[in-house]
Amino acid sequence: MTIDVILPCLNEEAALGWVLGRMPDGYRPIVVDNGSTDRSARIARDLGARVVDEPRRGFGAACHTGLLASLAEVVCFMDADASLDPAQLPRVTAAVLDGRADLVLGRRVPGAAGTWPPHARLGNAVLARGLRRRTGAPLHDLGPMRAARRASLLALGLTDRRFGYPLEMVLRAAAAGWRIAEVDVPYLPRTGRSKVTGTVRGTLRAVADMRRVMAETALAAKHPRSSGSL
Template structure:
């Protein structure tokens, strides 16, 4: 497993997470590269991440997907996939310490054993600390995964942010979403491209600091609307396309 982790890159989008990022980086097992994307923070997030050895890049325009894409661009520029021993798997993890970074080896294992291309940590099947997932988040997730199952025939249980994907598979997905639709875009495209998908239960705890999404009514509404819009958009663009045949050229 140590060798597999050495071939893993971890991308952590962070906006004003100076407390959480310290806990995340201290708990994270040794991996090939850790990329923290400072998404316009006004606190000490970037400085503290750099002090703990992370490679810090900056994306000043707010947006979860935008930050993830910036991290991937840095990965491709600094560690091209064609270079020997370049990271083979990419993990995504939030900076709020709600997920447990120490569980990364468990998520990498199915990829290292060539049993999966995409591993999703599902909070709804793990031990969830009371209050960690507000009711609106639980019901929103359930609605989203139900719609995805009805439309594309694959039943996810969650849209959790803690996930690991084979780098070559991620490149095929051609991710584009700049905001809250990032996670669902990846999951829809993983099904359409016929990736081998594994869900593993992960515990979930109260985050450090206030959520940018569920912490406010406006944030919850914006995120929920974007997720449903993303599902509707891909349902329209992929109508009539059998699963595993990939995404038509006009889908971006």
């Protein structure tokens, strides 16, 4: 079976060679160029990846465009900045492939001091705790490396196109009764500066997006007829 790997990409020319070079056999990279001004798209094509353009800026926009472009039964998502090792993808997909889980997230385990800035790690922990309380899903990290079946993901009707997309995926999956799991994956120093965790402002923006999604889905659950969601 071929598994598509969706890689949202914004100016990651320095990291793509390492990321694409470590893609396991049977895993097909789809690099979604989200308005890069460097050579990211050209490098990805030269290395054999499929490149899809998504000019609308937004992490969720890039992820969802990749999902729509995918042709595989099972898809993965992961960052293109070399903070996650594609060699770990088979561990993340295993429970989906053998039917033990419907959505699996990679729980990031930092391997070196400074890999995960304190402000970003704290924001993630607060959101994960709220998510566990609300859904019962045994998650400790809203990790960007994850796997699920494509048709099922499309059926969730994800609407966020910003940083709330990963959280909305989990919330809607939990509401739909999905079996959600996580596995540990090494978290590495990224190549270049993060657009999110690299600054307090970026982290706060991502947390604000996720809190908005949390509030919107809570409202939709209370008033499903008026919202048309969940």
